[in-house]
Amino acid sequence: MRERIERIDPRRREVLLGYLLVLPSLLLIGGVILYPLIYNVYLGFTEVPLNPDQSPVWIGLENYETLVNSDRFWEATYNTVVFTVASALLATALGLAVALLFDRAFRGRRLARGLVLLPHVTPIIAVAFAWQFMLDPLWGNLPDFLAWLGIYESDVGLLQSRDHALQMAILFDVWRNFPFAFLLFIARLQAIPQSMYEAATIDGAGRFAQFKDIILPELKGTILIAILLRFVWEFNAFEPVWLLTRNLETLPIYAYKSAFSTYNQGLGAAIAVMLFLFQLVMVAVYMRFVGEDEL
Amino acid sequence: MTVRENVANGFRIVLDGHRRSSLLSRIGFYVATALTLLFSLYPFYVMFITSISTNESLYSRDRGVIPKSFTLEHYEVIFGSGSFPVQTYFWNSLSVALVTSVIALVVSILGAYSFTRLDYPGGTLIRRGIIVVYMLAAITLVIPLFQLLVRFDLVDTKTSLYITYTVKTLPLTLYILWNYFRSIPVEIEEAAFIDGYSRLETIARVIVPVSLPVLVAAFLFSFKIAWNEYLFASVFLQSEALYTLPIGIETLDSAFQNVWGEIMAASIITTLPIIVMFLYLEKYMVEGLTAGAVEG
C-alpha cells in the first residue's frame, strides 16, 4: 500500500489529501443542508400523506396558490416584516449606543462588557420563560411598570392581542440580539486609533462632530453588516416568537404549524421555500455590498 | 417604541464624544451604564428570584420587586418528582452537546486545515460556501429534515440530534479554525515535514497543540449551540426519556398551571452551565475575535 501511495506524484498526493480531509465536512453539510434544501423545494410542490409509507403526491403550484390566496399567509407576512424590520433596526441602534457607551476605559469595563452579552448567549428557552413571567398580567412586574411609564393600561394582557404580542416580541428580540451588534461595533471601535480623536480635539472638534466625522465613517460598513445579518436571521426566527407567545404568527411559525400541527408538510415546505428565497436575496445583497471577507 | 428610541437617542447625544470627563458627563455615563446593565440583567434577576421564592409570594397580587419569603422547594420538586425528571433532561442535553462538539471539532480541524493549507480546485468555492451556509436558518430545513429522518427511521433518536446539531455548528467552527490556522506560520509545519512527520502527524502533533485555546473556544461554541437548541429537538424527539432540557421545560409549562417557580428553577439549571462556559469564552467574544460567532 505504501508503495502505491509513493508512486503517485507528490503534488497529486496533496490534492487527494486535501479532498480527503474536507470530505467529512462536505458530506455532512451536503447531506444535512444542501440536499434537504433541494428536497424542500420538491416538497413544496407536493402533498405529503400522513402515512409515512406513502410517497408525496405531486400537486404543482397548488400550495403556493393556497398561500397567496389566504389571509392567514398575508397576515403572517405582515407580522414577519414588521417584526424583522423593527427588531433589526432597533437591535442595531441599541447595540451601537451601548458600544459607544462602553468604548472608553472605566473600572469594571471587562465585567460590564461580559454582562451585557448575557441575554444573547443564554438558552432562549430560559429567557423566554422569564419574559413570559415578567409580562404575565397576573404575576408579572412589567405590565405595572409599563403602565406607570404611561405606555399601556395596567390590565392589558401584553401577550394576548396580536398587536401587543408583536410589540412585546420585538422588545424581547431586541433585548436578546442587541449584544450581537454590540460585539461587532466594539471590535470596530477598538480599531480606531486614539490619535485620531486627539487630533480632532486639538482641531477644536466637539463631541458630536467627532462622532460624525471619525466614528460614523468607520462604522458605516459594520452598521450595514449588522442590519443585513439581523434581517436574514430575524425573518427566519422561530424560537423568539414561538416561545414567548402563541398569539403571534409569523411565517416561520405558520410553516411550523402547517407541518407539525396540521400535518400539511407540503404547505409548510412551500412557506419554507419562500423563506429560503428571501434568504438568498439577502445573501446576494450582502455579498454585493460587503463581500465575504468582512465577516 | 418612541420612548425607547428617545431614550436611546438621549444616550447617544449625551455620551458621544470621548475622553472628556466633566462631572456631569461622568454621572451621565454611570447612570447610562447602570440602566444598560439593568436592562440586560433584570430578566435574569427575575429568573433567579422566582426560582427561590415561595409560592405565596409569587402568586400574591401586590408583588414588589423583592419577594417576601424564600424557599428551595421548587428545586426539590424538579429534582425529586417523577413528573419532571431534570436529571434525565440534563443528562440528555449534556451527552448530546458533548458528542456534537467532539464530532464538530474533529471534522472542523481536518476541514479547516484542508482549505487553509492545501491547494486544490474548488478550495475557494468551499470557503465561500461555508459563509453562505452559515447564514441559513433552521426553520428552512426542519421540514425536509424531518421527512428524511422518517425515511431513515431516525426520528426520536439521539443520533438525529448528533447529526443535525453537528451540521448546525460546522460553519461556525470551520470559520473559527480557518481564521486561526491562517495565522500559524507555515514554516513550523515545514520544519515538522523535514523532521520526518507526515501532514496528518503534523496536524496532530504540531497544529493541534499550538491551537489549543482556539480549539477549546470552538468546542465551547459548539456546545453552546447544541445545548441551547430548541427547534430540532422539539420536532425530532418524541419520547420523554430523550428530551433535552429546553423541551423538558416546555413540557413542564404545558403540563401544569402555575408552576413558575419550578420553571424558573429548571431555567436556572439550564442557564448555569452556559454562564460558566461563557466566563472562559468572554475574552474571545469581546475581543471581536469571533464577532458574529455568537448566533445560534
Next chain:
Amino acid sequence: MAEQRRKPSESSSLSESSASGAVHVDGLTKQYDDVVAVSDLDLHVEPGELLVLLGPSGCGKTTTLRSIAGLEHVTDGTIHFDDEDVTRQAPQRRDVAMVFQSYALYPHKTVRGNLQFPLRKTDISGTEATERVEEIAELLEMETHLDTRPAQLSGGQRQRVAVGRALVRQPHLLCMDEPLSNLDAKLRVETRSELRQLQQRLGITTIYVTHDQEEAMSIADRIAVMNDGRIEQVGTPEDVYERPANEFVASFVGDPPMNFCDPDDVQAAGIETPQSAAGSPDTIGIRPEYIYPTDSRGEPAAGDRVEVDRPSDPVVLTVELIEPVGRAYEIQLTGHGLDLVARLRTRPDDVTEGDSSEFVFDLDRLTTFNDAGEVV
C-alpha cells in the same frame, strides 16, 4: 519504520565526523504560474563542503534550496543525493535538515522537546537519544536552557536551538536559509564563524543561502552566485572575487563594488587598456583596492601593499570625498570622464578633498568585459 527514510550515519557520537554524501542537481526548473523562479539550474555539492547560494532577493536561491529540501515540487529536472534520485521524494523521506530564517521552532515544546522531536522519526531512541540531545545542547551552549520554551529565549538563543534541531540527527544534507539575517550585526559575525567551525567539525554537507556577500565570502568552501533564476558562477571565494565570470558577479561580490569604466575614458586617462582576442572590450573594471595614490617619487603608496608589478602611468584625479569606513578609507575620485571609488587602508597623507592628486592603477588587476561576460 526503518525503511521510512535514509538511515542517519552509524556513529552515535556527534564529535566524530560522519560520512556525508554529495548532492547533484541537474536541470532544476521551478515555475509558478507565469513566473519562472529557477531555470535549468545545475549544481553539484561535494561531500562535507559548505556551498553558499549567493544572490540578490528574488534570484531564486531560496527556491532552489527549498526544492532540494523537498518543500517545493520541481517543475523539471532531477535532484540526487549520492546515487539516489530524490526528486519525487517527500521531504519527510529525504535525509535533509533545514534551518529557517525565522527559526520555526515548535512553540509548544521546550528546547529539549524541539531537539528530540526529529529523533523520534529515526532509529535513535531512549538513552541514546537523550545523550545526543545533551551533546548537541552542550555544543551550542544551550544546556542550561533545555527546559525553557522558545518564547522565553533571545533571538540568538533561538537561532542556536534551530541549528541544534537541524544537527541532532546528523542529516545527509544541511540546508540553511539566511539563518543569521535576524541577528544584530555583531552577533551575526560571531555566530557565522561558530557555524563554520561546527560544520567543519561535523563534516556535514551544507547548502547555505544568503544575500550578504561578505558572509558568503567568509564561510564558504564554494560560492554559487545566482541571478534571475540562473547560476552565474560557481567557485571558491577567491575564484569568484579575483576571476569573476561576468559583470554581475564582479559587481555583486566585493564591497565596495568593482568600478566599471568606459574604455574610451580609460584610454583618455592615459591608462593602457588590455586588448583581447575578441577585440576591444565593452567595459573595463577595477576593484577599489587596486587604485593607489602616489608618493613623492610617483610610486604607488598604499601602506603595506606596495608590490605592484605593473603600475599604470600616474593619472591625475580629483578627490571628491574621503570617507572613513570601519578600518579603511573610501575615496571618491573623478577625472577624465571617470567616476571611481578607491579603497585604502590608511589615510593618504597629502590628499585632501577638493584637491587633485596622482593615482596609479594596477594593470594586472584590470578586468575586461564584453557585452555580457569577461574576456581577459
